Amino acid sequence: AITRHYTFNVRLQNVTRLCHTKSLVTVNGKFPGPTIFAREDDRVVVKVVNRVQYNVTIHWHGVRQLQSQWADGPAYITQCPIQTGQSYVYNFTIVGQRGTLWWHAHISWLRATLYGPIIILPKKNVPYPFVKPYKELPIIFGEWWNNDTEAVISQALQTGGGPNVSDAYTINGLPGPLYNCSQNETFKLKVKQGQTYLLRLINSALNDELFFSIANHSVTIVEADALYVKPFMTNILLIGPGQTTNVLLKTKHHHPNAQFLMAARPYFTGQGTFDNTTTAGILEYVSSSSSSSSNSSKRPVLIRPTLPAINDTAYVANFSAKFRSLANAQFPANVPQTVDKNFFFTVGLGSNPCPKNQTCQGPNGTKFSASINNISFALPNTAILQSYFSKKSNRVYTTDFPSTPLIPFNYTGTPPNNTMVMNGTKLVVLPFNTSVEIVLQDTSIVGAESHPLHIHGFNFFVVGQGFGNFNPKKDPANYNLVDPVERNTVGVPSGGWVAIRFFADNPGVWFMHCHFEVHLSWGLKMAWVVLDGKLPTQKLPPPPLDLPKC
Ligand code: C2O
The missing domain is CATH 2.60.40.420 (Cupredoxins -  blue copper proteins)
Structure with missing residues (x-):
């Protein structure tokens, strides 16, 4: 090393x-x-x-x-x-x-x-536990704003504006040929025939899960969030912000006169206006011998992929269920078989009264908020990890984050009038190596929506998922505790739930949040304190000397 x-x-x-x-x-x-x-x-x-x-x-x-x-x-x-x-x-x-x-x-x-x-x-x-690729390259999805992003933030924070306000999605920073004034800003992938390419897909978009497909080509998924999975083929992928997916692309025969679009556009089931535009790159075949150079007198035909409807939750559910850990001798899946600590977290949007002198864009003129178990997390003005490490009594956080919703309701039915969102800097304390299960339940307050939930410091196993309200009596019987996919970001299904498990084997303070930037701003976040274990390597080290001060 x-x-x-x-x-x-x-x-x-x-x-x-x-x-x-x-x-x-x-x-x-x-x-x-x-x-x-x-x-x-x-x-x-x-x-x-x-x-x-x-x-x-x-x-x-x-x-x-x-x-x-x-x-x-x-x-x-x-x-x-x-x-x-x-x-x-x-x-x-x-x-x-x-x-x-x-x-x-x-x-x-x-x-x-x-x-x-x-x-x-x-x-x-x-x-690699798969065929050695001829070439590998990153494909990173993002967004482009014609306006200043700081202006976009204040809009979302003050008025609670709609989350999808970028002017274009991008592939490797380029919007591609389907946008106006963007012909020259197109990512091009030139490939040779009959080779295997490893594409490292990353969704860095601020506020959108994306469908992605390459016209006339299917790919084999071999890895998710830097963990190998059992390979499977697909024509269309879904990738949430924060997620990464490695795919193998096997090229076909030489196609001198075709340009295959590799295109991405959002999956979205929430309320309000959304951006349904498409970013695209171009996959092109180059001839392997210079003598048979491509017939450039003909204009290449542009071939487009078919992407699912913008709200195709059924496609997303089927696709997500296909991921499995490799779970072999070399890469075993260390799935917690028993649970020390169970959490049931509602994740979703809500709304608060609109502050005076403001116009708010939430339902009935209210201001949007987002919460876990009705707590909208407020960042303190100094770092929580420093506050924890200093062992002083005047901490900037409390440790009373509720392990279940304060008032249960029909999460995926008609929401109650009072959703009682409160602000707080509340955390959960976990002893070292606790085996944790969290059921993340989407709520339909202000519309059911898929939330890409990310945990810092850990990978977790996705042991179960379903639609409707989680049923603690029946659903755990169907968990996969053998080869569930392991990742760091999972989509909580729109109108459904997902169950994850992990060992809290990393001492420190770890953020957990929706990876939609707008929901993060609105409070859909919380944090865990994981206590030290007995061994020296199981203890939080002191801060580096150059750690910034507030
Ligand atoms: Cu990629 Cu807390 O984030």
């Missing part, structure tokens, strides 16, 4: 898309940002220097941060932000993980433009 050093200069850069030129917050002037490469067991050291007028933090999404809890990155959870002119060195070792992950800003909505891939190769001389 070696140490890989990176410097991330966070600075402004002019970028043009859709005929609008904007000054974007970038890393090293790149949009999307640079790729971090490492091998399993390598140490990664990234010096982040803040040269913009905003506070910044970077999160290494999916990296477990074992023994490097202070490098996780969510603002006011594990660290205070890096202020203008300051820097912070994120220093972590990638323990027992390989695959595709990604990094993004974790403060305000800066991740709109501050994001990039993390590619973790297996240890030297360890092959």
